[in-house]
Amino acid sequence: MQKDVLFRRALMWARIRKYRLLGTCPHVEGAPNLYQPALFLGPGRIVFGAGVDLGWPTSVNFWEGYCHFEVATPEARIELGDGVQLNNNAFLKSEGPGIHIEAHGLLGSYVQIFDTDFHELDPRRRRGGTPRTAPVHLEPNVFVGEHSLILKGVTIGRDSVVGAGSVVTRSIPAGVVAAGNPARVVREL
Numbered sequence: 001m002q003k004d005v006l007f008r009r010a011l012m013w014a015r016i017r018k019y020r021l022l023g024t025c026p027h028v029e030g031a032p033n034l035y036q037p038a039l040f041l042g043p044g045r046i047v048f049g050a051g052v053d054l055g056w057p058t059s060v061n062f063w064e065g066y067c068h069f070e071v072a073t074p075e076a077r078i079e080l081g082d083g084v085q086l087n088n089n090a091f092l093k094s095e096g097p098g099i100h101i102e103a104h105g106l107l108g109s110y111v112q113i114f115d116t117d118f119h120e121l122d123p124r125r126r127r128g129g130t131p132r133t134a135p136v137h138l139e140p141n142v143f144v145g146e147h148s149l150i151l152k153g154v155t156i157g158r159d160s161v162v163g164a165g166s167v168v169t170r171s172i173p174a175g176v177v178a179a180g181n182p183a184r185v186v187r188e189l
Contacts, residue, residue: 012036012063019066027071032080036088037066044071044094049082049103056087059109065089076115081105087146097135097152105138108146108164115152139174148183159189 012035019037028040030048036055040046046069054067068091069078076094080086081103088109092099095116101107115136120129134153138144142156145164150156155171156178162168163179163186172178176185 015066025069025071036062038069039066040069042071042076043074044076044078046071047077047079049080049084051083052080053085054090056085056109059088061088061109068092070094081140086111095131096133099136101138101142102140104141106141106143108144108148110147111144111150112148113150117152145179161189 016034016037019039023040025040025042025046027045030052032038032048032052032054034054035057038054055062065088067086067089070093071078072093072095076096077098078092078094079098079100081101083104084101086107090107091112093114097115099113099115113136116133117131119126119131122129132152136150136152137155139156139158141159144150144162145166147164148162148166148168150168154168156162156168157172157174159175160172161177162172162183163177166179166183167181168178169182172183172185175189177187177189178185
């Protein structure tokens, strides 16, 4: 039993090291607890507070997946406050205005957060145009359920919960549960 545990830890350490070597972001501040590999890409800045956890050993796709952080432009920024926990296979991408998750946020597996549309809607400008961007802000102690998608310009208020599989296109007030596609408030906490 002990040999099996040591072997698994050695395999995960090798995967974590591989993803670190594949990363291209020169501006990573802080030292998250890496339970799963994390890939840090782009010329922007990624900032981790104290006690941030990336990945979770008992959740789905722990051995195959990784957490993805991309700051695609020099002014792009992703910030995670103290005690934030991201479950397996989280995907955060900023193209400028930034993604800010305040202290003690909790994100389930496969959560995706984007501060950009990536492409313009006009067919003539989809390639090479200027996509719309807006910051994303999760206030303290927000819980985002598995497989949720949070889009540009959204603020989620303190202590709120986003139900699994939700698509958040508009801001959510503090102290509520929101769910659905598009997410809407379903009750107060």
